[in-house]
Amino acid sequence: MGVIYILITISLSLAIFFLIAFIKSAKSGQFDDSYxxxxxxxxxxxxxxxxxxxxxxxxxxxx
CATH class of the missing domain: 1.20.5 (Single alpha-helices involved in coiled-coils or other helix-helix interfaces)
Structure with missing residues (x-):
């Protein structure tokens, strides 16, 4: 049962990391279409x- 809590914690922290990275790159203009x-x-x-x-x-x- 302890392994499930560890995996949930790791997956949530990873998801939050990717969400923050996406928001940061979207605000910096990474996805702007310059072509x-x-x-x-x-x-x-x-x-x-x-x-x-x-x-x-x-x-x-x-x-």
Whole structure:
């Protein structure tokens, strides 16, 4: 029975350690996405051209 108390104590302390480490890394910006904003400008034209193509085909079909 004593082993169970030791294992529970170890697992709780380990879980608390990882929770603190996660919170600390999230606050320091470890998980910030610095890659996507720099690449987003490369794909904006494709999204705009697809929307433009759809709108022009709809107007051609309606005319």
């Amino acid at each position: 996507t904003p720099s690449v987003r400008m490369l794909f904006d034209d494709e999204l705009k051209s697809k929307k433009h193509t759809k709108s022009t085909t709809n107007t051609k079909l309606n005319s």
